[in-house]
Every structure is written in C-alpha cells, then in structure tokens.
Amino acid sequence: MRGRIRLRPATSGDYDAVIAVVDAWWGRPVSASLPRLFFDHFAATSLVAECDGELAGFLAGFFSPDHVDEAYIHFVGVRPGQRGSGLARGLYHRFIDGARLDGRTMIRAITSPGNTNSIAFHEAMGFEVGEPVRDYNGQGRDMVTFVLSVCGDPPPASR
Ligand SMILES: CC(C)(COP(=O)(O)OP(=O)(O)OC[C@H]1O[C@@H](n2cnc3c(N)ncnc32)[C@H](O)[C@@H]1OP(=O)(O)O)[C@@H](O)C(=O)NCCC(=O)NCCS
Numbered sequence: 001m002r003g004r005i006r007l008r009p010a011t012s013g014d015y016d017a018v019i020a021v022v023d024a025w026w027g028r029p030v031s032a033s034l035p036r037l038f039f040d041h042f043a044a045t046s047l048v049a050e051c052d053g054e055l056a057g058f059l060a061g062f063f064s065p066d067h068v069d070e071a072y073i074h075f076v077g078v079r080p081g082q083r084g085s086g087l088a089r090g091l092y093h094r095f096i097d098g099a100r101l102d103g104r105t106m107i108r109a110i111t112s113p114g115n116t117n118s119i120a121f122h123e124a125m126g127f128e129v130g131e132p133v134r135d136y137n138g139q140g141r142d143m144v145t146f147v148l149s150v151c152g153d154p155p156p157a158s159r
Contacts, residue, residue, distance in 0.1 A: 003052040005087060007094055010046035010058065015039035017055050018048075018077075025077045034060065034075055045071070045098065047091050049078075056082045059091040063102050071099035073109040076121075092125055096150055105151035110136070110143040122146040 015036050022031050038046065042062040049057035061073040073095060078087045096107055111118040113132040123129055127146040136143035 005056060005082075005090070006050050007090060008048055008050070010039055010043040010048045010060070012036075012040045012043050014043070014048050014055075014058070018058050021055065021079070022075075022077060025080065030075075038062075038074060045095070047094055049082075049087055049091060051079075051082065055079065057087045057091055059088075059095055061095050063099060063104055067106075069104055070106045070108055071095070071102070071104040073107065088121060089125065096148075100150055105149060107148040107150055109146040111146070113142055113144050115144075119144060 015038075018039070019031050019034060019036075022034055023029050038060040042060065045062050047059040047061075048055065057078040058076070059073060060075040061071060064070040064072055073092070076088050076091055078091075099107060107127075109122065109127070111122070119129060125148065127148045130145040130147070132142045132144050134142050136145075
C-alpha cells in the first residue's frame with residue numbers, strides 16, 4: 001500500500017480500527033497499553049494517517065494538563081508496508097507543530113528498553129534518550145525516556 005497519504009486529527013470512532021491492528025504492527029501484544037480513553041479523550045491531539053481510505057498509521061498523544069509546557073506522545077505506529085517512507089516523522093512533525101502552537105516546549109515519550117526500533121526512531125527525530133529508569137512503570141517494568149525541546153528551531157527534517 002503506497003498511495004497518497006492523508007493525515008487528519010483522530011476521532012473516537014478510529015479506535016476500533018487502530019486496536020484491531022496494533023498487536024500485529026508491534027509484533028507482540030501491546031493492545032492493553034492503548035485503552036479506548038486515548039481516542040475518547042485525546043482525539044483532538046491524536047492523529048490518523050490514511051492511504052486510499054485505509055489506516056496507514058496513527059499517533060496517540062496529548063498536551064499535558066498538569067505540565068502546561070509539555071506534550072506527551074503515548075503511541076505511534078505505522079503499517080509495516082508503509083514503513084521507511086517518513087510517515088512516522090510526518091505524524092511527529094504534525095503533532096509537534098500543534099504542540100508548539102499551544103505553547104508546549106517539551107515533547108516527552110517513553111518506551112521499553114527492548115524496543116530498539118523505537119529508540120532508533122526517536123534518536124533520528126532528535127530526541128534525547130535517557131538511560132533505562134528502573135521500575136518506571138512498577139516493579140520490573142523499566143522504561144527508557146525521550147525528551148525533545150522545541151522552544152527554538154522546528155524539529156529536524158529528514159536527513
Ligand atoms: C517506529 C515506527 C513508528 C517508525 O515508523 P516509520 O514510518 O518507518 O519511520 P520514518 O520512516 O518516519 O523514519 C523516521 C526516521 O527514523 C528512522 N527510523 C525509523 N525506524 C527505524 C529503525 N527501526 N531503525 C533505525 N532507524 C529508524 C528513519 O531512518 C528515519 O530517519 P532519517 O529520516 O534520518 O533517515 C515503525 O517502525 C513502527 O510502527 N514500529 C512498530 C510500533 C512501535 O514500536 N512504535 C514506537 C513505540 S510507541
């Protein structure tokens with residue numbers, strides 16, 4: 001599937017299509033970490049990418065209510081056949097543009113230490129990658145943190 005890609009804000013109605021594919025896209029069970037609430041309450045800041053009317057990618061993220069200078073990306077996923085073409089970069093840029101307009105200067109995300117693809121992607125996107133934080137999400141659930149400062153220049157374009 002390599003037609004024209006269209007990015008748009010997510011709607012709550014996108015959840016069923018997204019949750020149906022995430023385990024396959026990640027190659028392991030991750031759907032429990034993406035509850036419906038992300039599409040019921042953070043659709044306006046989340047994004048969907050479509051190609052010829054089919055789901056090609058998505059980003060679930062929000063502007064932090066507690067930290068008014070921060071935005072947080074919870075999940076980004078791209079259909080396997082669409083990877084390597086800059087789609088996730090486009091989703092990040094769209095989200096970051098919106099976050100900057102809202103006055104956000106820090107973009108945060110996390111991943112598990114074993115998700116080397118996510119770590120490589122965030123490095124390529126200019127994020128600072130932290131050391132794994134022990135028991136970050138409870139006992140035995142270490143996490144790697146990512147942070148990108150966007151108060152100055154726009155996020156890096158593709159190299
Ligand atoms: C990680 C993922 C979202 C990347 O999507 P993508 O559309 O292929 O990424 P892009 O084509 O936009 O790549 C953007 C940059 O990241 C780099 N990158 C992406 N995946 C990479 C990988 N696996 N290894 C090394 N670099 C990678 C690209 O080289 C590119 O850098 P460049 O422009 O400097 O060349 C996709 O592989 C995916 O959906 N994986 C499964 C879900 C997942 O793990 N999500 C992240 C955690 S929530």
